[in-house]
Amino acid sequence: MRRWQLLGITCAAALLATACTGNNGTTTVVGASGSVNPASCKGVTLRFLGLAGEDGKAVTKAFQAKYHMKISETNVADWPTAISAIKVGQPYDLMTVPMWYAQRMIAAGVVRPLATSKLTEWKNIFPGLAKNSLILGKSGTVYGAPIAWGDGPFVYNPKLVSSPPTSLLELLKPQWRKKYVMFNSNAVFDMLALEDGYKNAPLLTKAQFAVVTKQATTLVKNAQAFTTSYQDGTDRLVSGDAAIDISGWEAMVNFAAAKGTTLKYGFYKADLSGWFDNLGIPTTATHADCALAYINYILQPKTEAALATSLVSGTSNSQAVSLVGKSDQIYNYSTVEHIVTSQQDLLQFPNPTPPNTTPSGIMNFQDWNNAWQNITAGR
């Protein structure tokens, strides 16, 4: 075979591979046809990709035993890794769809729409979550089932921090220099904007964005390191290398407890943002119907209550609230209920980044990216 022929075949193979990776798999609604019957999933192993604990493995033992199902979990270091894994075609049946990345996942064709009519508890999911625009596609289709929610906490090592910060802006002061870690994410612009009182965040004007960018530059310069995941953040706090993880997760307290270290969480006074995580079905799923049956079980009040307890988070099922032990309720549901019950209060779960296209005078996602790139480049 001549060299040019070999080169031609190689290029053709590469182009084919390109075409294949560009294919995002099926995007049909899961459970749209036929019924979701877990009995037909006997012996199936569901492959989960996402945050540790959110696979629900620990709280679904009875379900797994009844249907001889297994859950194999792959805990991702970060969301970009999870998205890339699906984009290149790695087969997973379930994945965490965090609100912050949900729209990106939907746009990139990473997750499939869910047939919520097949989810028996869907009617009891707090509307602030179930009808949140972040998990909806263009036609209003739902792409993720909310399983946990919470306030945006910071997590700290009480041995190293006697009086935790009350504001993100406090961390700009020299005394906090090299004491905290954070994610390498431009979502921090949104947190700072809310601290600055810009209620329109993440839709910021040029002048507002200039203020936020300046603060973010100092915040990054003063940070000790970028964390790669919540586990990484936990490790850094446990080892004492960092005192605070400014964008933490309450579950980190449990991760650290398993390692024999006490960590605590706190909230910024400005109540920067809430979060909610969902279970979604990736486009590469091979057991999509079984995954939907599993999600259905997770959403049951008892399971949801157990999950909320194990994740140190809020429950997404209104019927599960009374089942969460008083001591395990980290939120006072009676006072924060409006966050998740009212659709009017969707601002409590804002998308932390602006869209690609914004009205004139408002900074868009690319502007945020460019600014973040400049900051991390040390400009």
Add this chain to the structure above:
Amino acid sequence: MTLAADVLGPPAEDILPPLRHRAKARREHVSTAMLLAPPAIYFTLLFVVPLVVLLVYSFYTYQNFNFTAKLTLANYTEALTSPALRDFYFRTLKIAFAVSIIVVAVSYAFSHILMYVLPRAKRILYFLVLVSLFGGYLVRIYAWRTMLGRDGVVNSFLISTHVIRSPLSFLLNSNFAIVIALLNFLIPLGVLPIFSAMQNISPRLLEAAEDLGASRIRTVRTIVLPLTIRGIRAAFAFCFIATMAEWVTPQLLGGPLDQFVGNQILYEFGETLNWPLGAAIALTLIASVVLILGVLFGLLRLVTRS
């Protein structure tokens, strides 16, 4: 032709029809092809095809967290002209040069000691160098985190010996930590080619130099160094390429302002899902590494010739 040949004529195999020759040649071709096939397939599938895929992606258009097959040069324009990306390139280049030079210097000195100062222990020491390659790189990075951390081995030792009062913060999450971990990883890879090159030098040459009254330094400069230049080149290239492509070490041991261009590629692929730009940056990086090494080695050839 010999007398026997004159009498008996050409050997039987020479007068056999060319068919037999052809069959033999075909067999040789087949066996050569079978020998080459596994590495060729491996190389093609895992290196050439992904590279071509990357090349194709780099011309795609990015829009709304997805990309389409609408071809554009915009990604290359961005990769080559963005001031921020230029800073990432220079930051990476600076560390890559520093690490490569240190690795070559240390590996050269170490190989020289093995060959000429401790020749009896060279096998054991060389084996120890090889053993150090067995440990996984990630495991070593986490080990460095434990050693260089606030309550790590280094700080604890310095505090217990009253050298310092409070932990040194620059040890971890800094360029220092990145360089230390990379040196730990790359020095064995630097020793291998340099030591091999030194082993190929005939001891007679060194004896001749000694007999002619050359000092040890002159012997190294005029004989050992020119004859090991290929080893040095290989060691430098190994380290330079490996460091330029790094992203794990800066992410786990570096600070927020110590990220490499590799981290930026990761950011584009993951955080913004801008695969076309990520691919363009990656290919620009590959091209720049090839260019830099080409220029460096060209200059080195000119110097050694002169």
